[in-house]
Amino acid sequence: AQSVAQPEDQVNVAEGNPLTVKCTYSVSGNPYLFWYVQYPNRGLQFLLKYITGDNLVKGSYGFEAEFNKSQTSFHLKKPSALVSDSALYFCAVRDLGGATNKLIFGTGTLLAVQP
Amino acid sequence: DAGVIQSPRHEVTEMGQEVTLRCKPISGHDYLFWYRQTMMRGLELLIYFNNNVPIDDSGMPEDRFSAKMPNASFSTLKIQPSEPRDSAVYFCASSLKTGRYEKLFFGSGTQLSVL
Numbered sequence: 001a002q003s004v005a006q007p008e009d010q011v012n013v014a015e016g017n018p019l020t021v022k023c024t025y026s027v028s029g030n031p032y033l034f035w036y037v038q039y040p041n042r043g044l045q046f047l048l049k050y051i052t053g054d055n056l057v058k059g060s061y062g063f064e065a066e067f068n069k070s071q072t073s074f075h076l077k078k079p080s081a082l083v084s085d086s087a088l089y090f091c092a093v094r095d096l097g098g099a100t101n102k103l104i105f106g107t108g109t110l111l112a113v114q115p
Numbered sequence: 116d117a118g119v120i121q122s123p124r125h126e127v128t129e130m131g132q133e134v135t136l137r138c139k140p141i142s143g144h145d146y147l148f149w150y151r152q153t154m155m156r157g158l159e160l161l162i163y164f165n166n167n168v169p170i171d172d173s174g175m176p177e178d179r180f181s182a183k184m185p186n187a188s189f190s191t192l193k194i195q196p197s198e199p200r201d202s203a204v205y206f207c208a209s210s211l212k213t214g215r216y217e218k219l220f221f222g223s224g225t226q227l228s229v230l
Contacts, residue, residue: 036219042223043119043206043208043221043222043224044158044208044219044221046220102148102163102171107157108158
């Protein structure tokens with residue numbers, strides 16, 4: 001079965017510093033991977049996706065993610081964190097079969113950016 | 116477009132009562148998903164519809180839960196009778212299948228508290 005794991009419940013970073021939110025995946029076949037962000041009292045919002053092609057994927061709000069097949073990872077990164085980036089981040093993988101947009105989400109990582 | 120609209124935003128009820136959550140997807144979208152978010156289990160897919168037809172309800176916890184989509188612009192998730200362990204945030208999401216992947220657009224959720 002397709003799955004993703006987010007090993008960190010929370011990541012703390014100072015404003016202006018680079019940030020990384022980790023995600024590893026387990027899939028059969030080619031992975032379709034996604035990052036979503038959830039701000040307080042809001043629904044999830046799409047950030048970026050990896051389908052195929054370049055291993056470095058650029059997304060919204062200056063975020064990017066690096067697909068690493070050998071390490072089965074898809075870490076979310078940003079060169080310089082902002083306080084406004086503080087939110088809950090979810091990694092997701094497309095499930096096999098059924099709808100192409102049926103996603104399986106990780107448990108989420110809370111990103112806290114200190115001023 | 117107003118996005119995915121969910122109502123109510125908050126629902127407080129007593130154990131044993133019937134609860135109905137409502138969702139209006141983005142106009143033109145052909146997929147609709149119901150997710151439940153809790154601290155313990157994270158984000159779980161309960162059921163999804165394609166063109167108003169339920170495709171996969173394997174995530175529905177038990178017979179107390181039911182979902183309908185009588186037309187393309189409206190869906191309900193009903194819990195009868197409700198129990199304290201049903202307390203969670205329930206999200207509705209919609210998407211349009213146009214290619215190899217589709218973004219999910221989430222509503223702001225319904226915070227359900229069962230006392």
